[in-house]
Amino acid sequence: MSEILLTASEPALSLAIEANFTEEMACFARNLPGAILHDEPEITWFFLNPTGPNGVLHAQFETSDPEMLTMRITKLLTSFQEQQASGLNWRVTPNTKPELLTSLLQQNGFAHRETQTCMILSASSITTPATLPPGLQIREVRTLAELQQKCDIEQIGFEASNEVREQYYQAYTGTGIGPDSHFHHYIAWLHEEPVAVSALLLHRGVAGIYGITTLPTYRRQGIANALTLYTVQEAQRLGYQFVTLSPTKMSHALYRRLGFTDYCQFHHYYHRF
Incomplete structure (x- = not known):
């Protein structure tokens, strides 16, 4: 278990909150039959079944090159299509990098679905x-x-x-x-x-x-x-x-x-x- 966070320093707190929400969904991907959890430093995504939910939980790409990022998006879309997924959700957080990723998602067929508020105490x-x-x-x-x-x-x-x-x-x-x-x-x-x-x-x-x-x-x-x-x-x-x-x-x-x-x-x- 990771060390308990005691101070509200940034970006540590923001990253910890995002990681907690990611872990909640990852618990499903680790334990459901046939599900997939792909976790690497730049991106975390999961596939549960064709009807979903399926999606990207975390993305922090080192590159800011639009062509390279578009290739990553296209490759991921193709992977989910091969799994016969009905759709793909991509979560954009304050820690998502680079900033232009949102516009590239929209250019590649993604539409804004909802905004989720995170609260803290x-x-x-x-x-x-x-x-x-x-x-x-x-x-x-x-x-x-x-x-x-x-x-x-x-x-x-x-x-x-x-x-x-x-x-x-x-x-x-x-x-x-x-x-x-x-x-x-x-x-x-x-x-x-x-x-x-x-x-x-x-x-x-x-x-x-x-x-x-x-x-x-x-x-x-x-x-x-x-x-x-x-x-x-x-x-x-x-x-x-x-x-x-x-x-x-x-x-x-x-x-x-x-x-x-x-x-x-x-x-x-x-x-x-």
């Missing part, structure tokens, strides 16, 4: 324990049966297909669960009924929170708020100073109230075959 700013609603308990997932329950809640909360649910289960089991893993999973239990989930990924010296969702029937009861604070405090307990996450439009305001601030944006460009 200093875990030490949370000084009081999370207040849990009456009857709520939060416990780390330690068995495969509990992991199945977590995936069930994710599927309902995110309205995912059976295929996606199975992909998450395989990725989680392949990565490992429990206190010895760098990927921790939590379930919130209300009167011993599983109602909400979260995950904490420890990588490159920062802690990333992923997959917070509550069953529709139990929303607007303060459960997501309590679970988020609990997960932050778990990161703090494990020695981590910086916590990052990416909000949805609906959850952005919630995380702001908890002390998270907007830190950077990832821009996603998509090429459809």
Whole structure:
């Protein structure tokens, strides 16, 4: 496990946050049958299956020559076409190099698809324990049966297909669960009924929170708020100073109230075959 980042120095913090988001997706590429993870200093990309998601997670090319860069883009597109991929997503971050890469992507058939906000919080700013609603308990997932329950809640909360649910289960089991893993999973239990989930990924010296969702029937009861604070405090307990996450439009305001601030944006460009 990499050394924990203790100061907000740049570009170390920015690179660590990007690497944490990259690792979350890489867990799928490492553990799903037939998936490919290609990781080298200049570029990291993954292929899960023809329908995706598939894409480039990180790119820092040493060259700024447009012709050379176009050749790299074309070669990668050809590789994904040979895998019969339906499309390719390319993530552009503040650390993507060179700057002209975005315009070259657009010239080669990529179109802007979405902008993803990354938020950050200093875990030490949370000084009081999370207040849990009456009857709520939060416990780390330690068995495969509990992991199945977590995936069930994710599927309902995110309205995912059976295929996606199975992909998450395989990725989680392949990565490992429990206190010895760098990927921790939590379930919130209300009167011993599983109602909400979260995950904490420890990588490159920062802690990333992923997959917070509550069953529709139990929303607007303060459960997501309590679970988020609990997960932050778990990161703090494990020695981590910086916590990052990416909000949805609906959850952005919630995380702001908890002390998270907007830190950077990832821009996603998509090429459809």
